[in-house]
């Protein structure tokens with residue numbers, strides 16, 4: 001059974017999540033059949049299976065723990081059920097879009113207040129009183145002025161079963177106490193609440209006595225004091241309010257004493273009013289702790305656990321209301337299932353054979369029809385002026401609804417039925433069976449009158465809960481409040497409105513036996529319940545009908561992903577889309593029927609298979625959505641990166657371009673400066689040419705590095721720019737000097753001497769004698785003067801007389817010495833040595849007057865001696881191969897430069913005192929030396945190209 005409850009809860013939950021619709025689960029069955037237990041199981045199921053976040057765990061705990069508190073205050077032991085709900089409860093559980101329970105709201109209906117002051121034999125008052133006495137701490141009880149024994153309190157002991165083995169009040173107290181802290185009850189709240197509970201118990205023990213005037217008095221004010229203390233009212237005012245009544249005349253109020261009976265009524269009315277309103281306060285308080293402050297849209301699952309159908313030996317106004325309520329719920333069930341379902345098939349054009357069922361609307365109308373129903377008649381009796389009694393009410397009923405098939409009284413019943421109906425009773429044939437109601441107390445309970453005097457006392461109470469329950473505004477409102485019956489009727493119709501707007505699920509509880517025994521199934525009882533609950537008709541409709549139906553639009557919207565033709569959008573009519581879809585997924589004809597606006601699926605398994613397929617496709621869709629989303633994210637990242645890269649690149653390119661532009665600008669500036677400098681290069685140093693000049697200088701110096709002459713003879717020099725001519729000259733001089741110095745340092749003493757000789761030669765002959773340029777390159781040879789090398793033959797010749805006058809002239813050349821008369825060979829060296837030695841030997845330096853040569857390229861050398869010197873044999877006329885060397889050395893020997901003369905044409909020479917010869921120099925095609933007949937010596941030389 002529990003698992004089917006879970007299945008129903010789960011189904012409602014899934015439907016709610018998938019379709020975002022509101023649902024309710026109606027739990028019905030007679031008292032003690034297990035409705036409250038079933039509703040608890042549903043709550044537990046949601047608590048365990050729904051997804052949960054840590055922050056929302058509190059909401060879940062509150063939803064769960066509100067139950068024991070409400071049960072303690074609203075449930076009581078009855079003859080049929082040890083934990084019978086004595087109030088109706090509709091609880092909305094709110095879920096957010098993720099299916100997490102986030103809050104709730106409770107609406108309570110008509111608590112059975114009369115139980116506070118009176119219990120039938122074998123029944124108890126509300127659990128909370130017994131729990132307080134049994135479980136409350138000593139200090140608490142002392143503070144409340146209570147004793148632990150329930151027998152001491154009249155309101156708890158009338159049923160004579162304050163202690164019940166199946167109920168553990170002590171444990172329940174613990175549960176309730178800990179629940180209080182979870183659902184936001186403060187210490188102050190609890191103090192006030194327990195104060196009210198205790199004051200109700202004290203109130204029950206207030207005893208009245210009749211004085212001699214027939215008025216009620218309270219001999220023992222002990223209880224009054226406690227009540228006054230706990231409710232925060234003045235004891236004497238309370239005492240007066242319990243024994244007197246304020247009667248309002250036109251202008252003034254008159255206080256008149258109450259009879260004993262009326263005082264007892266006033267006391268009980270006060271206890272009922274206090275308890276009833278405190279219960280409403282409690283529900284509101286729980287609601288405020290369950291409220292979810294997040295105002296986003298929520299879906300709800302409502303749980304309706306209302307008192308079940310009740311049949312006692314004595315049934316009063318409460319049973320009338322309770323059974324009426326059950327009648328209304330049965331009506332809803334019939335409307336929403338049997339009737340609506342069959343009507344739907346008809347409307348949708350589905351072939352259908354109507355199934356007969358009992359419609360209890362007729363009973364509902366009997367009770368609540370406007371102006372004609374029992375409640376209206378009761379109200380009329382209540383407000384009617386004149387003496388209205390429960391009996392007059394019964395008479396009115398007989399008069400007005402006496403003809404109704406479901407109504408009966410003793411008077412109306414036949415002789416058979418008469419026995420079973422009392423004089424004060426009427427009988428209704430409810431859908432669940434016949435119930436006989438005793439009209440005693442109907443008017444009083446429907447009026448629910450609380451004397452104004454007592455109301456005033458309660459309005460002035462210092463107890464914070466009572467302050468909220470009894471508002472002064474109520475005193476000012478002179479309008480008669482609606483009767484209990486009308487209030488209940490109205491609250492039921494608004495409950496039905498709430499339920500009609502939601503998708504229904506039903507749990508029908510069947511009571512197995514009347515004795516609360518486990519594992520005992522009373523066939524008769526069960527069959528009776530199945531019958532009156534209409535389960536058979538229901539089953540028949542279900543079996544012949546379809547397990548599931550849904551509007552084409554919704555069906556298509558949910559399952560369109562299962563067919564490629566309908567996914568992602570179907571543009572045609574929804575019915576065609578559904579047809580295409582079911583063809584694609586392979587529904588067989590017996591599995592479904594197509595109505596005008598809905599598809600009807602016959603078997604649950606077909607729907608389950610479709611759901612499974614949808615679940616599977618959902619995963620694929622989710623994967624695709626995820627992939628698209630991830631791709632979108634990645635693309636966004638990529639675009640961001642790309643954008644960043646482009647920006648970076650642009651900045652980098654910009655920076656490069658700027659750098660390049662800067663360089664170009666600099667280059668242009670430099671070139672322009674250069675050109676300007678070039679244009680102004682010849683101007684004095686100014687800013688326009690300053691840099692150019694520096695550059696030119698630098699550049700010239702740097703280039704010059706590689707072009708400086710390498711030796712003294714290299715006369716090349718890099719041509720300087722105009723502005724650097726002076727500097728270049730200076731540099732060139734420095735360079736030459738440097739080279740010369742280097743050269744000079746590098747030459748040997750021998751070479752130096754040779755050079756000096758060459759310098760002397762240059763001074764003597766340069767530009768004066770032919771052949772000088774050619775002779776310049778011929779080095780002078782010191783060795784030529786070396787005595788050791790002198791050929792003996794030459795010495796012999798020299799010493800002979802043959803050349804003493806210089807005639808004949810000796811000619812010698814490289815190959816040999818050729819004289820006109822004689823010929824003999826001499827080496828060049830020897831020839832020179834001969835000459836020099838001869839000069840040395842033959843001519844005394846002191847006698848040397850001068851030396852003459854011709855300007856031509858002949859080798860004739862005339863050494864003039866002083867004619868006065870008698871030792872000398874005249875001037876020596878010599879022909880010499882190395883004439884420049886011989887003359888130079890001669891000059892250097894005598895250390896006189898001015899002795900040399902280079903003559904042109906002819907010269908005269910001294911032969912002997914008074915005798916002179918002439919030598920004529922001429923040029924011709926070949927060299928010749930000959931003596932004319934006149935003794936004149938002619939020397940012909942070959943003209944050389946260079947002079």
Ligand SMILES: Nc1ncnc2c1ncn2[C@@H]1O[C@H](COP(=O)(O)OP(=O)(O)OP(=O)(O)O)[C@@H](O)[C@H]1O
Pocket residue numbers: 001029030031032033034035036037038081082083084085086306307308309509
């Ligand atoms: N499924 C069940 N199995 C065994 N016992 C159960 C089951 N459901 C309920 N009961 C017993 O029946 C008792 C009455 O159940 P419950 O209070 O839920 O009835 P009810 O329909 O709410 O009655 P009422 O209309 O009086 O409130 C419970 O206290 C429990 O002992």
